[in-house]
């Protein structure tokens with residue numbers, strides 16, 4: 775699904791990478807903030823009628839948006855632990871949706 779490749783995977787990778795190397799400048803925090811914003815909107819975009827596959831799908835998608843919003847707040851505070859916590863919350867929704875809707 776292109777929305778994963780375009781708006782979810784690179785952005786969540788950037789957030790998860792904070793664990794290995796925290797942003798070291800205001801510019802890097804600003805770039806990470808935009809990634810979190812894209813993730814937030816991607817969650818909403820997944821709930822559009824042409825994409826939604828049901829109530830659980832929407833719950834995972836909106837959960838993804840909420841975790842991304844949590845990341846934005848942490849990024850605004852340049853809070854590395856908070857950004858990692860948001861990343862951990864985010865993964866729950868990735869795996870939750872994949873578990874149910876990704877057919878192997």
Ligand code: HEC
Nearest residue numbers: 775778779782783786820831834835838867868871875876
């Ligand atoms: C609301 C459901 C949903 C959520 C939330 C979700 N995914 Fe997906 N994801 C899918 C589906 C469905 C596919 C299979 C797409 C296809 O058939 O091509 C997929 C595929 C993928 C793939 C395989 C590559 C591809 O393009 O098919 C990756 C990697 C991926 N998701 C990563 C993530 C990550 C990381 C997150 C969380 C940050 C996430 N996904 C959140 C539904 C979701």
